Amino acid sequence: MPTEPLVTRVRIIDSMFPVVRGGTYCIPGPFGAGKTVLQQITSRHAEVDIVVIAACGERAGEVVETLREFPRLTDPRTGRRLMDRTIIVCNTLAMPVAARDASVYTAATMAEYYRQMGLNVLLLADSTSRWAQAMREISGRLEEIPGEEAFPAYLESRIASFYERAAIIELRDGQTGSLTIGGTVSPAGGNFEEPVTQGTLKVVGAFHGLSRARSDARRYPAIDPLDSWSKYVGIIDPQKVAAARAVLRRGHEVRQMMTVVGEEGTSVEDITEMLKADFFDSVYLQQNAYDKVDGATPAERQQFVFDRVLAVLQKEFAFGDKDQARKTMVEATDLFRNWNYAATDSPEYQEILGKIETFLAGHPAPQQEG
Ligand SMILES: Nc1ncnc2c1ncn2[C@@H]1O[C@H](COP(=O)(O)OP(=O)(O)OP(=O)(O)O)[C@@H](O)[C@H]1O
Numbered sequence: 313m314p315t316e317p318l319v320t321r322v323r324i325i326d327s328m329f330p331v332v333r334g335g336t337y338c339i340p341g342p343f344g345a346g347k348t349v350l351q352q353i354t355s356r357h358a359e360v361d362i363v364v365i366a367a368c369g370e371r372a373g374e375v376v377e378t379l380r381e382f383p384r385l386t387d388p389r390t391g392r393r394l395m396d397r398t399i400i401v402c403n404t405l406a407m408p409v410a411a412r413d414a415s416v417y418t419a420a421t422m423a424e425y426y427r428q429m430g431l432n433v434l435l436l437a438d439s440t441s442r443w444a445q446a447m448r449e450i451s452g453r454l455e456e457i458p459g460e461e462a463f464p465a466y467l468e469s470r471i472a473s474f475y476e477r478a479a480i481i482e483l484r485d486g487q488t489g490s491l492t493i494g495g496t497v498s499p500a501g502g503n504f505e506e507p508v509t510q511g512t513l514k515v516v517g518a519f520h521g522l523s524r525a526r527s528d529a530r531r532y533p534a535i536d537p538l539d540s541w542s543k544y545v546g547i548i549d550p551q552k553v554a555a556a557r558a559v560l561r562r563g564h565e566v567r568q569m570m571t572v573v574g575e576e577g578t579s580v581e582d583i584t585e586m587l588k589a590d591f592f593d594s595v596y597l598q599q600n601a602y603d604k605v606d607g608a609t610p611a612e613r614q615q616f617v618f619d620r621v622l623a624v625l626q627k628e629f630a631f632g633d634k635d636q637a638r639k640t641m642v643e644a645t646d647l648f649r650n651w652n653y654a655a656t657d658s659p660e661y662q663e664i665l666g667k668i669e670t671f672l673a674g675h676p677a678p679q680q681e682g
């Protein structure tokens with residue numbers, strides 16, 4: 313069983329919904345929610361030896377962009393060209409459906425080849441929905457009996473047998489190699505109740521569901537922190553993860569309640585819970601993919617920062633009024649956000665850490681002050 317975390321350096325994935333070497337995950341999301349961008353970020357920063365990208369039924373422009381861009385980029389881990397460790401299996405929307413069907417298997421076979429050399433391989437398939445559509449067309453032309461939504465009846469077993477190729481293996485010489493598979497799913501209208509998403513959810517170990525509301529609010533990566541899940545254990549203690557999730561859930565409940573009773577009818581304690589959830593979302597779950605420092609957070613830094621963030625979430629503030637609560641949480645948000653942009657070895661990083669420690673030690677309850 314795979315248990316070694318695969319660090320992607322995307323905080324919301326590594327800390328909240330981890331992936332392991334040899335495991336599987338899927339990213340379903342509505343059109344334009346950021347599936348392709350998320351996979352590109354992962355292909356750049358994930359701590360693996362080889363990345364195989366199956367651009368399956370993608371728009372030609374997107375593939376061309378990747379092909380042009382990757383040879384120019386340097387691998388942030390090794391300093392060599394990113395292209396040296398990346399394989400892209402191109403197969404644009406305009407190509408025949410049979411080629412599209414085959415491209416996913418081609419990519420998986422190449423990935424297995426490198427795994428057999430004792431390397432850690434990550435296979436990214438974008439998008440498996442287009443692959444399923446190719447299956448549907450081929451099956452239709454073969455006049456097979458259609459199943460749900462005209463997909464062939466064997467759709468689920470095909471999806472399962474694709475993801476089953478992911479594994480960590482021990483070679484004869486004692487080395488290990490791993491193949492991790494991550495596939496995007498683009499269900500029409502973002503409705504996850506359709507055969508491809510459902511068939512995928514049955515077999516994968518982690519689900520990173522993108523939400524339209526989050527991507528519209530430009531909260532990237534748009535992975536929904538309430539809907540998503542992972543069966544794996546990552547770099548953060550599961551109890552701490554559960555504590556952070558509880559805050560998110562509570563914050564969500566308060567927000568729902570507030571739409572009914574308004575802010576007047578909401579207590580300071582409840583507002584504080586909601587502000588804490590917002591704080592966690594904006595300083596930890598969201599990440600600026602285009603920033604050099606914030607764009608990729610190594611595992612040790614995630615563990616260190618997570619503890620500080622959790623300390624804020626678990627702190628009993630006992631605010632006197634809502635304004636004070638807002639002001640304090642804005643202060644915390646600014647501190648941590650600036651911290652995210654400071655390089656780990658910079659003096660600025662230490663300086664902000666000092667301020668954060670002061671923040672955590674301060675803010676006693678008002679009655680204690682007097
Ligand atoms: N992490 C991110 N940071 C900043 N912008 C992002 C991020 N993710 C997505 N975007 C924005 O959203 C746009 C659409 O993203 P993307 O192409 O990844 O969507 P998609 O889900 O792959 O769409 P489709 O279903 O059409 O393939 C991007 O061009 C970019 O502007």
Ligand SMILES: [Mg+2]
Pocket residue numbers: 347348349438
């Ligand atoms: Mg895309």
